[in-house]
Amino acid sequence: MSVSATLKYMVNVNIIGKTALGWQRRRAEHSTFSSSKWRTDILSEPLRIGARTKELISLHYLAGRYANGHRPVAWVTSGGPVEILQALGYYVLYPENHGALCGARRAVVDISTEAENAGYSRDICSYARTDIGSVLSGKTPVGKLPKPDLLLACTNICQTVLHWYRVLADHFNVPLILIDTPFVYDEAPDHAIKFVRRQLEDSIPVSEQVAGKTLEYKKLQEVLQLSKDATELWLEIMGRGKQHPAPLSVFDQFIHMAPIVEMRGLKTTVDFYSQLLKELDERISKGIGALKKERKRLLWDNLPIWYRLRYLSEYLAERGIAVVASTYTNAWGELAPLINVDKPLDSMARTYLYPILNKGTKYKLNTMRRMVEDFDLNGVILHSDRSCKPYSIGQVDQRNRLIKEYNIPALLLEADHDDPRAYAEEQVASRLAAFMEMLED
Amino acid sequence: MELPAIPNRIETITAFKQNSGMIAAVLPIHYPRSLFRAFDVLPVEVWGPPGTDVSHGGAHLQPYVCSIVHNALSFLKKGGLDLADFIAVPHTCDSLQGFGSILLDFVKPKQSIFPLYLPRGNRPEDLRFLTEEFRQLYRHLSGLTGKKPSEEILLRCIRREEKADDLLRQLYEKRQKVSLSNYSFYHLVRTREYLPAETFISIAEKVLSRKGFDNPKGTAIILSGIVPEPMEVLTTITELGAAVVADDLACCGRRLYASGKSEQPFRRMAERILNAPPDPTRGNSLEERKQYLLRLADQTDARGVVFYDVKFCEPELFDLPRLRAKLKAAGLPSVQIEIDLNDPLSNQIVTRIGAFLEILG
Ligand code: SF4
Ligand code: SF4
Numbered sequence: 001m002s003v004s005a006t007l008k009y010m011v012n013v014n015i016i017g018k019t020a021l022g023w024q025r026r027r028a029e030h031s032t033f034s035s036s037k038w039r040t041d042i043l044s045e046p047l048r049i050g051a052r053t054k055e056l057i058s059l060h061y062l063a064g065r066y067a068n069g070h071r072p073v074a075w076v077t078s079g080g081p082v083e084i085l086q087a088l089g090y091y092v093l094y095p096e097n098h099g100a101l102c103g104a105r106r107a108v109v110d111i112s113t114e115a116e117n118a119g120y121s122r123d124i125c126s127y128a129r130t131d132i133g134s135v136l137s138g139k140t141p142v143g144k145l146p147k148p149d150l151l152l153a154c155t156n157i158c159q160t161v162l163h164w165y166r167v168l169a170d171h172f173n174v175p176l177i178l179i180d181t182p183f184v185y186d187e188a189p190d191h192a193i194k195f196v197r198r199q200l201e202d203s204i205p206v207s208e209q210v211a212g213k214t215l216e217y218k219k220l221q222e223v224l225q226l227s228k229d230a231t232e233l234w235l236e237i238m239g240r241g242k243q244h245p246a247p248l249s250v251f252d253q254f255i256h257m258a259p260i261v262e263m264r265g266l267k268t269t270v271d272f273y274s275q276l277l278k279e280l281d282e283r284i285s286k287g288i289g290a291l292k293k294e295r296k297r298l299l300w301d302n303l304p305i306w307y308r309l310r311y312l313s314e315y316l317a318e319r320g321i322a323v324v325a326s327t328y329t330n331a332w333g334e335l336a337p338l339i340n341v342d343k344p345l346d347s348m349a350r351t352y353l354y355p356i357l358n359k360g361t362k363y364k365l366n367t368m369r370r371m372v373e374d375f376d377l378n379g380v381i382l383h384s385d386r387s388c389k390p391y392s393i394g395q396v397d398q399r400n401r402l403i404k405e406y407n408i409p410a411l412l413l414e415a416d417h418d419d420p421r422a423y424a425e426e427q428v429a430s431r432l433a434a435f436m437e438m439l440e441d
Numbered sequence: 442m443e444l445p446a447i448p449n450r451i452e453t454i455t456a457f458k459q460n461s462g463m464i465a466a467v468l469p470i471h472y473p474r475s476l477f478r479a480f481d482v483l484p485v486e487v488w489g490p491p492g493t494d495v496s497h498g499g500a501h502l503q504p505y506v507c508s509i510v511h512n513a514l515s516f517l518k519k520g521g522l523d524l525a526d527f528i529a530v531p532h533t534c535d536s537l538q539g540f541g542s543i544l545l546d547f548v549k550p551k552q553s554i555f556p557l558y559l560p561r562g563n564r565p566e567d568l569r570f571l572t573e574e575f576r577q578l579y580r581h582l583s584g585l586t587g588k589k590p591s592e593e594i595l596l597r598c599i600r601r602e603e604k605a606d607d608l609l610r611q612l613y614e615k616r617q618k619v620s621l622s623n624y625s626f627y628h629l630v631r632t633r634e635y636l637p638a639e640t641f642i643s644i645a646e647k648v649l650s651r652k653g654f655d656n657p658k659g660t661a662i663i664l665s666g667i668v669p670e671p672m673e674v675l676t677t678i679t680e681l682g683a684a685v686v687a688d689d690l691a692c693c694g695r696r697l698y699a700s701g702k703s704e705q706p707f708r709r710m711a712e713r714i715l716n717a718p719p720d721p722t723r724g725n726s727l728e729e730r731k732q733y734l735l736r737l738a739d740q741t742d743a744r745g746v747v748f749y750d751v752k753f754c755e756p757e758l759f760d761l762p763r764l765r766a767k768l769k770a771a772g773l774p775s776v777q778i779e780i781d782l783n784d785p786l787s788n789q790i791v792t793r794i795g796a797f798l799e800i801l802g
Contacts, residue, residue: 123758
């Protein structure tokens with residue numbers, strides 16, 4: 001680590017960045033004038049926490065910009081066991097989150113084209129394409145991404161990340177830690193849990209060597225506790241969607257989920273979600289819903305369509321449809337009970353084996369059914385995501401079962417989480433319109 | 442030169458069942474053949490098959506899933522796997538993971554389903570895990586068949602497969618001398634997908650014992666990818682004046698398993714798979730794949746590589762840009778072809794291969 005890099009980091013992130021972003025946030029919080037670009041005639045005023053979300057994300061990417069040379073940097077998959085790295089002081093970047101941000105800022109086509117021009121097929125995951133395009137061209141809406149000193153890929157969301165991270169490892173010529181999590185068709189057998197535990201154990205010396213320091217057990221426990229606290233809060237936040245009217249929609253969840261993905265294990269994240277929960281409770285006590293008029297309530301399955309969040313939110317809100325829960329955002333909360341700070345590695349092995357994406361298609365169907373009941377929902381939109389096969393395969397049967405066996409209206413909506421070229425607005429609108437009619441029957 | 446008579450899939454399955462054996466339909470790519478055989482179960486692999494009416498699969502799968510998986514599901518639903526008693530689904534990729542899960546949860550065919558997880562590395566813990574995974578498969582098979590083959594039987598079955606694989610290796614090594622056309626050579630190699638090892642051994646020995654072979658004619662190339670379908674592509678390559686002298690195909694060369702070392706059967710089965718030639722679905726690095734392909738080219742004087750891949754196959758697609766660039770930098774040019782198992786060999790593909798061969802000169 002270099003003194004000049006540390007100095008630059010301190011000045012640009014800790015002094016200038018924090019002050020400027022803090023000031024921007026305070027200004028936004030105290031502004032009486034709504035700066036929302038979303039339609040406030042059908043949607044409630046955006047959550048006040050939005051200003052804080054913006055501050056946190058901006059600060060996170062700003063810290064990344066100056067991290068090289070000051071802190072070790074790891075690039076990690078979204079379901080990756082980040083606690084060991086956090087406890088060692090790594091700056092952690094999640095290329096998937098960066099991909100989502102590029103999607104929301106409509107930068108994907110430009111960046112992904114860089115990867116496609118280099119030979120990467122449009123049939124591979126659009127997050128991966130966006131990331132590789134960004135690596136090859138340096139293009140990013142956040143200014144600059146830090147180079148990784150270490151890569152960590154955990155297969156608990158898909159095998160795609162293995163292939164993607166091998167490309168990154170080859171490009172950056174840095175160590176790649178693989179945490180391979182056998183798919184859980186039913187229950188994870190003992191040997192699978194031991195397998196993951198051993199890999200977690202083996203990841204420690206590699207992470208220590210790159211970071212140049214030794215992992216303190218106590219620090220790991222602290223981080224794990226913060227991770228658990230944040231995850232529990234996130235679960236509670238999503239649970240508030242059970243209220244009528246729901247104080248937040250899944251579109252709000254998509255916007256405010258970044259910290260639970262990329263800042264797990266940090267105190268700021270716990271504070272952030274405590275504040276969000278408080279704001280939701282205030283809304284509930286005043287009877288304020290995410291929609292001005294909530295008539296029907298839906299579940300969203302699969303990743304968001306990042307580049308059309310606002311369109312979808314408004315299209316549905318106009319018709320009084322609130323999408324109040326999602327299997328996707330739920331994935332970052334449902335495992336909270338498995339985290340046990342007294343048994344860090346054992347509990348991490350289980351926690352990281354059991355995300356919804358590492359479990360069978362029936363489990364996902366049951367999760368949807370349970371959520372429909374718990375949240376008192378009228379139907380389900382299953383986003384059939386062209387470039388995310390692990391989440392999407394099984395949806396045809398899931399939709400059919402929801403309709404035929406459980407009498408729950410369900411719609412399969414073809415799109416892609418990040419690539420607008422795989423999205424046809426007219427077709428989406430007509431499918432949604434037909435679905436709305438079905439909901440009214 | 443002609444091949445000796447080789448029984449086809451149906452003949453093989455029927456004969457095996459007549460001798461009170463059972464059949465396991467197995468999806469790609471890696472699995473322990475010997476473990477099934479120890480229970481008198483013959484594994485018969487399902488690589489699609491090509492040219493299936495995919496409408497049945499379309500009732501469960503989105504169009505962006507590869508044709509291997511689409512066809513396999515359609516084939517199953519049309520009754521193509523009715524002769525099988527079990528279906529084994531190795532966890533090769535996200536698509537096969539989904540396929541296995543759909544079978545277990547929704548399609549629920551009459552056959553018992555065995556999912557099988559393959560670790561993505563070759564570390565000591567991967568070996569331990571895979572050994573246990575095979576032990577678990579043994580317990581499943583035992584529960585279903587009522588048999589409990591001893592360690593001795595397991596080892597005997599392993600050695601028989603090792604002998605078959607050794608002969609397969611010899612066929613590859615003598616590819617330069619075994620004067621079979623591209624089509625015939627791969628027809629023979631691919632019988633490993635369904636023939637009992639003992640039948641394969643006797644056919645391979647006959648072929649290897651022939652004398653007076655010629656070198657294959659034409660520009661020497663390596664074929665890489667998943668599966669050479671339609672097989673007609675091999676004849677086309679011959680007609681275009683080239684010889685496939687080596688391959689890095691998932692159904693062929695990536696399964697040239699060396700003999701294991703351990704005397705503990707499950708461990709030995711695991712060793713064999715983990716030490717197989719590089720394969721992206723088992724997590725090998727780009728550098729390992731590059732070195733392997735360069736070595737193959739060196740050994741066989743191959744002058745180029747045809748990457749012949751199935752559309753939507755992420756494990757293959759991710760590697761190609763960097764792998765091809767590395768090979769090019771090392772003086773080994775390549776061309777990339779994408780196929781769908783249900784499409785006939787198009788003029789466009791023939792033209793691209795032809796143009797590539799012209800460049801190789
Ligand atoms: S394939 Fe799906 S789960 Fe995997 S990285 Fe892409 S979006 Fe995420
Ligand atoms: S072709 Fe590729 S995507 Fe399809 S089953 Fe084989 S490895 Fe999986």
